Amino acid sequence: MLSIQYIYFDDHQSFDDFEFKNSDYFVLTVYLALGNERGGSLFYFDVTNDYYPSSDHIIIKDYEVYFRKKAEFVMKDFDKYILLNFINTLIEEKSINKNENEISNSLSKYFHWEFDNYVP
Numbered sequence: 865m866l867s868i869q870y871i872y873f874d875d876h877q878s879f880d881d882f883e884f885k886n887s888d889y890f891v892l893t894v895y896l897a898l899g900n901e902r903g904g905s906l907f908y909f910d911v912t913n914d915y916y917p918s919s920d921h922i923i924i925k926d927y928e929v930y931f932r933k934k935a936e937f938v939m940k941d942f943d944k945y946i947l948l949n950f951i952n953t954l955i956e957e958k959s960i961n962k963n964e965n966e967i968s969n970s971l972s973k974y975f976h977w978e979f980d981n982y983v984p
Contacts, residue, residue, distance in 0.1 A: 894947070
């Protein structure tokens with residue numbers, strides 16, 4: 865199973881050092897290094913507080929994190945620990961009975977993958 869190896873925010877701020885400057889409106893890019901003992905991949909997505917009830921929906925019960933479209937999530941009130949727990953739960957749920965390639969494909973429905981636009 866893949867797990868978070870490293871998480872950081874805009875300007876390469878590490879998760880532990882990140883202090884959110886609360887504002888009326890925000891868009892925050894989150895980068896995830898996901899992997900295991902054999903390697904990993906980089907994913908990224910945006911989090912905003914610009915909630916639209918017609919398009920945003922909860923994908924994991926008990927989390928106030930809404931999914932809008934690929935690589936766009938909404939949190940009315942940003943909390944990095946809630947976001948971290950949400951990401952871990954999403955990875956766990958999308959990993960059930962899947963190999964590494966299937967997990968990456970499953971997660972690419974929610975996050976941009978570093979090779980999304982790769983053309984050999």
